[in-house]
Amino acid sequence: MANPRRQGLQSQPQSPNPPLLPLSSSSSSSDQPQTSSILTSVSLFLKRPQAFPFLLSIFVLLTWLSLRLQRPPQTPSYSSSSQFRDSRLSRSLDLDANLVRFNAVEIPSGIAKDKRGWLVDPVSLALENGIHGGARFCASVHVGEIRPGKMRGNHRHHTCNETFVIWGAETKFRLENPSMEGKGYAEVIVGADEVAVAVSPAGTAHALINVDHIKTTFLLGCQDSVINISSTTEYKIWKDL
Known part of the structure; x- marks a missing residue:
């Protein structure tokens, strides 16, 4: 005879496994105390005197980064070679014109030895810089000015070599x-x-032409013989001047 109690137990359906709580809820609940703990620690650290050097370092770093981002891009490396080519071209043009130039502001320089300013011997300076054909000595000297828009020269001397200083x-x-x-x-x-x-x-x-709108040109002309203007000089050589 069957046991009615056993049959009752067997006929009852077995309950499913108990539901599991989502992992996300458990992990978020565990993260909240950790986050709160970190913020509390940072807050306590910032209240200490030792925090000032740290904050100062952060400020300096941010300032440096800001300046780096705002700095204009560097000039390409080819600019220096371009300037060198321009310098060589200028020097070539100066040689074609039998001329050598110096910076009048820079001290020291090829013509200024100290803060008193520049001082030159035009005959020696020309020869030292490879400019030949000028006056061998100064038998005659002229010093003068050329005002804005005006010209001197545009002539040809047949009996003397001449050296100029222009500034x-x-x-x-x-x-x-x-x-x-x-x-x-x-x-x-x-x-x-x-x-x-x-x-x-x-x-x-x-010919010398002052192309400045304001400043006056000054010049010194040194000739190695006395100029006979009437018989040994031609005038108005270039019609465009």
């Missing part, structure tokens, strides 16, 4: 040079902050 304003110097194709002359601009020494051999035309 004070932006000045165009033109020298007759048959090797310059098409024009027959070389022409350069002397800056207002420069001193130039130029030479014009006998029989070579030259």
Whole structure:
């Protein structure tokens, strides 16, 4: 005879496994105390005197990063070579015009030894810099000025070599040079902050034009013989001046 109690137990359905709590809820609940603990620790640290050097370091770092981001991009490396080429070209043009230039502001320089300023011997300075054909000595000397927009020269001396010192304003110097194709002359601009020494051999035309709008050009002309203006000089060589 079957046991009614056993049959009752067997007929009852077995209950499923108890539900599991989501992992996310358990992990988030465990993270909250940790986060709160970290914030409390940071807050306590910032209240201590030792926190000041740390905060100062952070401020300096952020300032450095800000300056780095705001700094303009560096000039490409080829700019230095471009400037070198421009310098060589300028030097070549100066040689075509029998001219050498110096910075009138920089001290010391090739013409200024101390803070008193520049002082030159035009004849020696030209020869030392490879500019030949000028006056061998100064038998005659002229010192003068060229006001803005005005010109001196545009003539050719046949019996003397001449050496010039030019300074004070932006000045165009033109020298007759048959090797310059098409024009027959070389022409350069002397800056207002420069001193130039130029030479014009006998029989070579030259002209000096002040192209500055404000400043006055000053010049010294040294000739190795006394100029006979009436019989040994040609005038108005270039019609465009």
